[in-house]
Amino acid sequence: MSDLTGKVAIVTGSTKGIGRAIAEHLLEAGASVVVNARSAGPVEAIALALGDRVLGIVADVGDAIQCQRLVDETVEHFGRLDILVNNAALFDAAETVDITRDSYDRLYAVNVAGVLFTMQAAARQMIAQDTGGKIINMASQA
Numbered sequence: 096m097s098d099l100t101g102k103v104a105i106v107t108g109s110t111k112g113i114g115r116a117i118a119e120h121l122l123e124a125g126a127s128v129v130v131n132a133r134s135a136g137p138v139e140a141i142a143l144a145l146g147d148r149v150l151g152i153v154a155d156v157g158d159a160i161q162c163q164r165l166v167d168e169t170v171e172h173f174g175r176l177d178i179l180v181n182n183a184a185l186f187d188a189a190e191t192v193d194i195t196r197d198s199y200d201r202l203y204a205v206n207v208a209g210v211l212f213t214m215q216a217a218a219r220q221m222i223a224q225d226t227g228g229k230i231i232n233m234a235s236q237a
Contacts, residue, residue, distance in 0.1 A: 100125035103173040105165060107156050107213060108183030110137035113233070117180050122148060126178065129169045131156075156183045156209035157201065166216040175224055179217035181210045181232045206234075 104121045108114040109130040118128045118141070127148040130141045133155045142151030150172050154161040169176050185205045187198045210232050221228035 098125055099178075102126040102177040103129070103169065103175050104178035104180065105129040105131065105169055105176065105213075105217065106180040106182055107131045107165075107209075109180075110134075110141045114180075114182040115141060117182060118145065118149070121178070121180075122146070127173050129165070129173075131165060131183070155205075156181075156213050157204035159208070159212040162209065162212040163216045165213065166220050170220060175226075176217055176220045177226070177228045179213065179228070179230045181213055181230070183209060184233065210234075 099121060102125070104126045106114050106118045106121065106128060109118045110132040118130050121128050122145060127150075128145070129150045129152055130138060130145070131152050131154055132138050133153065135153045138151035138153050142149045150169070152165055152168050154165040156162055156165070166176060183205060185202050187194060187202055189198065214230050214232065217228070217230055
């Protein structure tokens with residue numbers, strides 16, 4: 096396991112499943128971690144459960160303004176950003192012929208635009224820091 100002491104990571108969609116496991120792994124490696132989701136309850140619970148090097152930030156990555164706020168609040172709290180794991184994603188289990196326009200728009204906003212705009216905000220910060228960084232984008236297809 097790499098030593099990530101002193102590094103700061105954001106993991107979107109990190110209150111359960113793969114995102115939570117990634118956040119836990121980054122913590123074990125020494126990083127400080129921002130956990131994120133759209134709902135305050137799960138974000139607060141996971142931040143409390145994982146300890147003092149964790150900050151919970153409620154933000155909907157389907158909204159470009161909130162993507163920027165996620166990065167800004169991370170830097171305000173920890174002073175930097177070194178790692179972004181774009182893990183947040185939605186899935187609609189509807190049959191192809193039953194998918195609605197609203198469902199499609201929401202899925203696209205989170206799964207595509209959210210990845211882009213969170214990555215863009217993180218990259219701007221990493222460039223401004225002049226220290227580089229790592230951006231990891233998760234994707235899946237059922």
